[in-house]
Amino acid sequence: MVEITEDPIVAESLVRQVKAHRHGAIVTFTGVVREESEGRRVLHLEYEAYKEMATQKLEEIVAEAQSRWLGIDMALAHRVGRLSVGETSLIIAVAAPHRAEAFAACQYAVDRLKEVVPIWKKEVWEGGEGWIGYHP
Amino acid sequence: MKLKISVFAIYREMVGKNEIELELDKGAAVADLVRELENVYPRLSGHMDSLMVAVNAVYVEPHYELKDGDEVALIPPISGGHHG
Numbered sequence: 001m002v003e004i005t006e007d008p009i010v011a012e013s014l015v016r017q018v019k020a021h022r023h024g025a026i027v028t029f030t031g032v033v034r035e036e037s038e039g040r041r042v043l044h045l046e047y048e049a050y051k052e053m054a055t056q057k058l059e060e061i062v063a064e065a066q067s068r069w070l071g072i073d074m075a076l077a078h079r080v081g082r083l084s085v086g087e088t089s090l091i092i093a094v095a096a097p098h099r100a101e102a103f104a105a106c107q108y109a110v111d112r113l114k115e116v117v118p119i120w121k122k123e124v125w126e127g128g129e130g131w132i133g134y135h136p
Numbered sequence: 137m138k139l140k141i142s143v144f145a146i147y148r149e150m151v152g153k154n155e156i157e158l159e160l161d162k163g164a165a166v167a168d169l170v171r172e173l174e175n176v177y178p179r180l181s182g183h184m185d186s187l188m189v190a191v192n193a194v195y196v197e198p199h200y201e202l203k204d205g206d207e208v209a210l211i212p213p214i215s216g217g218h219h220g
Contacts (some may be wrong), residue, residue: 016154028151048145054191118190118211120145133213 001075002058004049006121009077016092027097027106031090033083037132040125043061047080047089050118054078057117062111065094069101074109078119137162137204139169147187147213150179160202166191168199170207187212 001017001104005011011028018026033045049130062074073095083089096102121132150156158176160169166189170190174181188195188211191202195211202208 047147050144050190050211051141051208053190073202114214116214118144118209118214120212120214122145131212133146 001062001073002055004051004058004080005077006079006081008059009079009088009091011088011093012096012104013092013124014075014077014091015095017075018095020073020095022071022097023073023095024097025102026093026095026121027099027102028094029090029092029106029110030088033087033089035085037123037125038127040123041119042085043124044085044127045083045089046122047078047083048120048122049080051080054118058113059114061117063122064112065108067106068108069105070094072096072101072105074111077111078113078117080119088111139200139202139204139206139208140141141169141173142207142209144210146183147180147210147212150183151177162204164202165198166196166200166202166208169202170198173210187211 011030015023015026035042058076065074075093077091079089092106094102094106123130123132137160139158139159143151143154144153144214155215190211191206
């Protein structure tokens with residue numbers, strides 16, 4: 001249900017993983033490479049992961065969410081490597097009996113992901129590059 | 137004791153490789169390891185404030201006592217999933 005991959009990721013396959021007859025709602029989040037960052041024109045991004053630990057942390061996020069919102073199912077996929085503008089870097093799919101839990105758990109997972117999962121993003125702009133989140 | 141240290145992202149670029157082997161005294165803590173890294177790789181010094189360290193894929197505190205064979209990772213500030 002969690003995956004870190006160099007290959008393109010698609011929401012449909014995550015939806016398929018969480019879909020079940022007990023669920024009445026499925027929420028998906030898709031993170032996409034934007035063309036602009038703080039006024040700079042982004043050429044491409046490079047995502048790097050500490051794969052073994054990042055996979056564990058993603059599994060922890062699923063477990064945390066499932067203990068807060070009983071009865072939900074969640075799938076996460078994060079792409080790593082070089083991504084162009086418009087490509088999908090992250091997908092989260094959450095299925096729940098009712099929509100409120102699905103929205104809440106999806107938001108929770110996105111927020112937790114950027115706090116604890118060891119995945120780094122380098123932006124390559126016109127005329128420079130920098131690791132995001134790093135402020136010397 | 138001998139330690140294998142995985143290095144990622146900004147730190148990987150600073151040291152120029154993705155894995156470091158380091159010899160430390162028995163009983164050394166994570167804080168000692170960080171100090172030693174700054175000695176061996178002067179480029180790192182002044183850049184270690186926001187560093188987190190993981191041992192065997194679990195985040196640890198600076199006082200954590202290292203053991204022979206521990207798999208250490210230097211974790212720079214995280215940006216994964218920072219979208220939209």
